[in-house]
Amino acid sequence: AQSVxxxxxxxxxxxxxxxxxxxxxxxxxxxxxxxxVQYPNQGLQLLLKYTSAATLVKGINGFExxxxxxxxxxxxxxxSAHMSDAxxxxxxxxxRSTLGRLYFGRGTQLTVWP
Amino acid sequence: xxxxxxxxxxxxxxxxxxLTVTCSQNMNHEYMSWYRQDPGLGLRQIYYSxxxxxxxxxxxxxxxxxxxxxxxxxxxxxxxxxxxxxxLYFCASSLGAGAVSTGELFFGEGSRLTVL
Numbered sequence: 001a002q003s004v005x006x007x008x009x010x011x012x013x014x015x016x017x018x019x020x021x022x023x024x025x026x027x028x029x030x031x032x033x034x035x036x037v038q039y040p041n042q043g044l045q046l047l048l049k050y051t052s053a054a055t056l057v058k059g060i061n062g063f064e065x066x067x068x069x070x071x072x073x074x075x076x077x078x079x080s081a082h083m084s085d086a087x088x089x090x091x092x093x094x095x096r097s098t099l100g101r102l103y104f105g106r107g108t109q110l111t112v113w114p
Numbered sequence: 115x116x117x118x119x120x121x122x123x124x125x126x127x128x129x130x131x132x133l134t135v136t137c138s139q140n141m142n143h144e145y146m147s148w149y150r151q152d153p154g155l156g157l158r159q160i161y162y163s164x165x166x167x168x169x170x171x172x173x174x175x176x177x178x179x180x181x182x183x184x185x186x187x188x189x190x191x192x193x194x195x196x197x198x199x200x201x202l203y204f205c206a207s208s209l210g211a212g213a214v215s216t217g218e219l220f221f222g223e224g225s226r227l228t229v230l
Contacts, residue, residue: 009154032216043204043221044157051216090157094217101147102208102217106156 002027002093006105014113019063019078021108023091026072033074034092034102035065044090050074061085086112116141120205120222127195128230135190135225137205144210146188147172147219148180150201157204163188164210195229202226 007022025031033050048059055067061084065076074091091105118139127133139146147162149172159172163182177199179191188207192199203226206219 032218034218036221043223044206044219045221046218049216049218092219101145101159101162102219104149104157106154 002031002095002103004091004093004103004105006089006091006108008108009106010109010111012111012113013081015083016080019076019081019085019110021076021089021091021110023065023074023076023105024072025074025091025093027093027095029095031093031095033065033067034094035059035063035074035076036090036092038088038090038107040087047076047089081110081112083112083114086110116220118205118207118220118222120203120225122225123223124226126228126230129196130194133192133195133227135192135203135205135227137188137190137222138186139188139205139207139220140186141207141220142185143207143220144185145208146182147206147208148178148188148190149204149206150174151204151224152201160190160203192227195227197229200227200229 003026005024035047036044037047038044048057050057050067058064063078088107088109090107092102094102121136144165148160149157158174160178161180163169205222208219
């Protein structure tokens with residue numbers, strides 16, 4: 001069965017610092033991987049996705065993630081945090097065996113300090 | 115504009131009073147799903163639908179019903195709401211299980227439900 005583990009329910013960084021949000025997955029077949037972002041009082045918005053092309057995926061707002069099969073990881077990074085990055089971030093996995101269903105991690109709340 | 119629309123966005127109701135949260139998508143998606151979001155628990159799937167007239171339980175289906183009579187609509191029904199159903203609800207859709215689908219979900223804005 002597919003599952004996602006997000007290490008750290010809360011991450012705090014200073015403005016300008018590196019953002020690193022961790023995601024590990026389990027999947028019996030090659031996965032599709034996603035990061036979604038949820039700003040306060042809004043729905044979830046796709047940040048980026050891995051669909052078996054390049055292992056380094058670039059998304060919106062300067063975020064990127066790298067698929068590492070050997071580590072079953074898909075960590076999200078951004079070189080320099082901005083105040084507007086404060087939000088909740090969800091990692092999700094699917095594959096062809098799940099017939100379109102996404103499995104979500106529990107989310108990581110990112111706080112950015114001035 | 116491609117979107118998933120939920121209504122109502124906010125609702126306060128009382129225990130036992132039946133309610134329906136509507137969901138509509140205009141992307142001709144096969145797959146639709148309902149999630150609830152609670153602090154510390156992330157997103158949990160309530161029900162999903164692979165296509166018209168095909169629905170199945172997710173991880174937390176108790177106390178909920180759904181129907182999929184048309185491709186674009188997927189209402190969530192709470193026959194007798196209880197306070198433990200106070201939550202933020204999201205409807206989502208995707209292309210479905212076809213070869214070109216990755217499972218990428220498109221979400222509505224959410225419906226915040228309070229049951230007193």
